Amino acid sequence: MRETKIYTDCYQTTIQVFHRTKSFSKPMRPTLGRRLEEAILNCLINIRKASVVKSQSTRLKNLLAADESLDEFRTLIQLSSELRELNMAGFSELSKQSKEIGRELGGWIKHESGH
Numbered sequence: 708m709r710e711t712k713i714y715t716d717c718y719q720t721t722i723q724v725f726h727r728t729k730s731f732s733k734p735m736r737p738t739l740g741r742r743l744e745e746a747i748l749n750c751l752i753n754i755r756k757a758s759v760v761k762s763q764s765t766r767l768k769n770l771l772a773a774d775e776s777l778d779e780f781r782t783l784i785q786l787s788s789e790l791r792e793l794n795m796a797g798f799s800e801l802s803k804q805s806k807e808i809g810r811e812l813g814g815w816i817k818h819e820s821g822h
Contacts, residue, residue: 712811713754713811713812714751714754714758716807716808716811717747717751717754717808718751719804720747721744721747721748721751723800723801723804724743724744724747724801725744727801728740728743728744731792732792735787739783739786739787739790739792740792742779742783743780743784746776746777746779746780747776747780749772749773749779750777750780750808753769753770753773753776754769754773754812756769757769757770757815766819767816767819767820770812770819771816773812774809774812774816777808777809777812780805781805781809784801784802785798
């Protein structure tokens, strides 16, 4: 099965997050690092679910859940940057990727909701 661009983008971002959170300080790793990983993982899993379900209402539900997780992810990368757990390059790259995923996700949500 050929993967969608949004799934591939989110998958690559997830891998990057796991690599980047390895360098978080010991006190931040189990809290902020874990939440960051969970947010992007939830986004990825919900995108995956949306791509395989047949029901439009279930697909839209999964897309909205992915959007909520992406919003949480954005908040957490901002916080990680301000706490100096993510350097500027890491923050910039993850922000850029989250914007791309958000744009793709927004288009898919708009398509599924009929707007």
